[in-house]
Amino acid sequence: MLNDNQSGLEIYAKVEDLLGVYEVAPKLYRYYYDTLEDLSFNSLLDIGCGSGHFLKSLKLKFPSKRLYGIDKSRVMVERAKSFGLDVSTKRLHELDGKFDIATAIFDMINYLKQDELESLFRDLRESLMDSGYFLFDINSEFGLSELAVGSFSTEDENRFIAIESDYQEGIYESHFTLFERVGSLYRRSHGVIKQYLYRKEFFQTLDGWKIIEILPIKLYDMGAYDKEIYLMQKIY
Ligand SMILES: C[S@@+](CC[C@H](N)C(=O)[O-])C[C@H]1O[C@@H](n2cnc3c(N)ncnc32)[C@H](O)[C@@H]1O
Known part of the structure; x- marks a missing residue:
């Protein structure tokens, strides 16, 4: 798991x-x-x-x-x-x-x-x-709560990534959504990374x-x- x-x-x-x-x-x-x-x-x-x-x-x-x-x-x-x-x-x-x-x-x-x-x-x-x-x-705290919050997305020929980040009470949470090219389709995956102050x-x-x-x-x-x-x- x-x-x-x-x-x-x-x-x-x-x-x-x-x-x-x-x-x-x-x-x-x-x-x-x-x-x-x-x-x-x-x-x-x-x-x-x-x-x-x-x-x-x-x-x-x-x-x-x-x-x-x-x-x-x-x-x-x-x-x-x-x-x-x-x-x-x-x-x-x-x-x-x-x-x-x-x-x-x-x-x-x-x-x-x-x-x-x-x-x-x-x-x-x-x-x-x-x-x-x-x-x-x-x-x-400034690094986590001010600098890196909000939305960000970027891509290349085979990948598109969107990241949504927020900070609350000592925990910074980034949600990653990735679209990866697989042949002529895209596979979507999602994951979270938490950072602790x-x-x-x-x-x-x-x-x-x-x-x-x-x-x-x-x-x-x-x-x-x-x-x-x-x-x-x-x-x-
Ligand atoms: C932001 S990256 C930094 C990687 C690298 N030090 C660098 O400068 O590019 C954090 C890394 O910590 C690793 N990591 C997270 N928790 C870990 C743990 N409990 N033990 C070993 N590695 C861990 C992740 O897999 C990831 O590669």
Whole structure:
């Protein structure tokens, strides 16, 4: 049985290239590089690595490091494998070995409900070395409630996608409707992705972790800060 986000994630995987994320991603990556350059590490785990664009860029930037990615979408993982990346659909608790740093880039954290996020932080402690780091971004309330609400549609020769997004009381919900050409017909599918708002207070109370730095950023240059980049450290 698919949960809400799974149906939406499957559609997202099919249309990611139409959504403008590749255009803005390099700006976000640069913030990550700046922090990673200041930390000494040999191994990095990218959680929710998607189709692997960030890992691919890290491979060029940090060629001597061990880089590994996990994502729960099989479509995404197959695509990332086609770039020659070391990735899998394994869950965190199924991983062997430990990493110096973990990353979760481009909204990955907002995709998780509070209980899922709490178990991610719990499981991640097992997959990180002592004093290991977790570097991730989250959407701010402005990013979720102002910037990305409303309707959007786009298409190419074989796909038409319409997205309706709304925000209420800490939950941002996007409804995806996709029409895919199949021969001379179109197949319609529908899915939902929810993103959950998280604030500093949540991360402050996580057992075994401390916040090292929070960097507010304007990825889209549209008024207020739309994201925050967190650097956290496992303390026990
Ligand atoms: C917005 S995408 C970001 C992908 C990638 N980090 C990037 O920068 O392109 C969020 C990704 O998180 C993955 N995801 C969502 N929940 C997950 C979970 N619980 N475990 C692993 N991956 C997850 C989705 O499949 C999707 O690929």
